[in-house]
Amino acid sequence: MLNGLYVATSGLLAQSRRMEVISNNLANINTTSFKRDETIFSNYLYDDKRVPQDFIRSTEYNKTINKTVKLDSLYTDFSPGNLRQTGNRFDLALENKNVFFAVDTPYGIRFTRDGHFTLDQNRRLVTQDGYPVLSRNFENTNGIIIPDGDVTITPNGEIVVNGAVIEQLFLAEVENPSTLQKMGRNLYAAIGFMPEESENPGVRQGFLEESNVNPIKEMVTMIETMRGFETYQKVVQTIDEINSKTSNDIGRLA
Amino acid sequence: MLRTLWTAASGMTTQQINIDNIANNLANVNTAGFKKSRVNFEDLLYQEIRPAGAVTATGINHPTGIQIGLGSKVVSTEKIFSQGNFQQTGNPLDLTIEGDGFFQVTLPDGTIGYTRNGSFKIDADGNLVTAEGYLLEPNIAIPENALEIIVGEDGTVSVTLPGEAEPTELGQIELAKFINPSGLRSIGKNIYLQTAASGEPITGVPGEEGLGTIAQGILEMSNVNVVEEMVNLITGQRAYEINSKAIQTGDEMLQIVNNLKR
Numbered sequence: 001m002l003n004g005l006y007v008a009t010s011g012l013l014a015q016s017r018r019m020e021v022i023s024n025n026l027a028n029i030n031t032t033s034f035k036r037d038e039t040i041f042s043n044y045l046y047d048d049k050r051v052p053q054d055f056i057r058s059t060e061y062n063k064t065i066n067k068t069v070k071l072d073s074l075y076t077d078f079s080p081g082n083l084r085q086t087g088n089r090f091d092l093a094l095e096n097k098n099v100f101f102a103v104d105t106p107y108g109i110r111f112t113r114d115g116h117f118t119l120d121q122n123r124r125l126v127t128q129d130g131y132p133v134l135s136r137n138f139e140n141t142n143g144i145i146i147p148d149g150d151v152t153i154t155p156n157g158e159i160v161v162n163g164a165v166i167e168q169l170f171l172a173e174v175e176n177p178s179t180l181q182k183m184g185r186n187l188y189a190a191i192g193f194m195p196e197e198s199e200n201p202g203v204r205q206g207f208l209e210e211s212n213v214n215p216i217k218e219m220v221t222m223i224e225t226m227r228g229f230e231t232y233q234k235v236v237q238t239i240d241e242i243n244s245k246t247s248n249d250i251g252r253l254a
Numbered sequence: 255m256l257r258t259l260w261t262a263a264s265g266m267t268t269q270q271i272n273i274d275n276i277a278n279n280l281a282n283v284n285t286a287g288f289k290k291s292r293v294n295f296e297d298l299l300y301q302e303i304r305p306a307g308a309v310t311a312t313g314i315n316h317p318t319g320i321q322i323g324l325g326s327k328v329v330s331t332e333k334i335f336s337q338g339n340f341q342q343t344g345n346p347l348d349l350t351i352e353g354d355g356f357f358q359v360t361l362p363d364g365t366i367g368y369t370r371n372g373s374f375k376i377d378a379d380g381n382l383v384t385a386e387g388y389l390l391e392p393n394i395a396i397p398e399n400a401l402e403i404i405v406g407e408d409g410t411v412s413v414t415l416p417g418e419a420e421p422t423e424l425g426q427i428e429l430a431k432f433i434n435p436s437g438l439r440s441i442g443k444n445i446y447l448q449t450a451a452s453g454e455p456i457t458g459v460p461g462e463e464g465l466g467t468i469a470q471g472i473l474e475m476s477n478v479n480v481v482e483e484m485v486n487l488i489t490g491q492r493a494y495e496i497n498s499k500a501i502q503t504g505d506e507m508l509q510i511v512n513n514l515k516r
Contacts, residue, residue, distance in 0.1 A: 012511070015507075016258070016507060017303075017322065019258045019500075019503065019504060019507060020257045020258045020261060020322050021322060021323070022258075022500065023257075023258045023261040023262040023265070023325070023497075023500040023501075023504065024261050024297075024322065024323030024324065024325060025323075026262065026265055026493075026496050026497050026499075026500050027261050027262060027264050027265025027268070027298075027323075027325040027326040027497060027500075028265070028295070028297050028323070028325070028326045029265070029493045029496065029497075030268070030269070030272065030295055030326075030489065030490070030493050031295040031296060031297055031326050032294065032295065032296075034295075034297055034326075037321075037323065073304075073318045073319065073320055074318060074319070074320050074321060074322075075318060076318075087336070088334070114296075116294060118332070118434060118436055118437075119433055119434045120433075120434055120437075120451065120453075121433060121434060121437065121450060121451055121452060121453035121454075122433075122453070123433050123453075128294050128296070128329045128330045128332075129296075129329060148463075148464055149464075178318050179306070179318075181306055181319065181321070182297070182300050182321055182323065183300070184296070184297050184298055184299040184300055184323075185296045185297065185329070186296050186297060191306070215492070215496050218496070219496070219499070222499070222500065222503050225503075226503050226506065226507065229507050229510060230510060233510045233511075233513070233514060236514055237514065
């Protein structure tokens, strides 16, 4: 009997995780270039199609009941957000999918699609957190210094000042962005690999990429999560009632 | 479950700062020389529940991990130094910078403040001062008997005196600019102060070294665009609302948990 209780409890836990992911998406609805997370569940209740892995396989009883619902993984949806025109010369958006700017942080190279850059007191191109933006020329460790003048940034990341190309941004292409790890601050880490240089990055000057959170979708998922949570609660209560019958009524001598 | 509540609360807090900022922009829609601000957001930290690449019981690496985000935060409020609209006033002491740069004024404590508000006045001693009475730097004194004040594009201030055909040159207004004007600190009264992030001021004569020129009899109005602010206000309010829904849902789920025990 307690088995069923654990199954339902695992359902409650999984739904609450899901709710946490939704609230993070909603909290970042206005965050530049934020990519929404989606939860993937495995071992749904009464799902017989999957071969059970971590329990005794000998009996049919175990096969149907001993399954727990769990949050299998989080999937980050890297679909591009809308581009918003800002007109600022150091606001850059990336039109093409799977392309990232590279920034030099104290913890190593990180990747971001948040092209909201500015100059620091040394005329270096930096993010809002002050991390220098990496240039294609990796020997240049001082960061990209922008001289005074008219700055244009071409679609392939060349920085043109007063008609002359002075630098080119390093634009990384990550074939499978789900291998990237979110670090917060709109940054991603590539653990165990170095992304290739993008051939067709599609930089747009004067634009920023909005978050790809769709409020309608999140609201519907939120309702679904809430109802799922309620269902598991009913399951817990029912099992509890049965247990109560077992211990209080069956044992009673008339 | 508590994570949901705090995550959604962080979303409400960032949206509240966003709306506070929009309100300030709108309140200054008619302030001469005012520059609008924009709030920038970032996602907060992620709590790692299972790292990517963790090995399962069956020996397979999980291709992706489980990282739960903890909400959003404000990373900066950034001044946008785009040119404001020009308003012709005809007052000879209303000056506008067409292009980059700031007027320099001496604050009461002796430090130099920077402003784009060029509505100057003459104080009791004949000095050019801001509406608050802060002296223009370098100081320019207008003689009491001056008939006409002429400010050139390059900032030269001259006056015509009674009985003299040629105007007398009194001095020249200097402008300052910064590498990173977004790094300046606003102290109100349309005045900005230099910070470590803004870099040192680069001073010069108007019209040279990328500095703007001076136009007399014109005031620079605020660069707040009401339509843009209204749209931001709507999206900000909706984002605030939607985060409050997440808090409600989190709360309802907590209530359900509490009702499990009867």
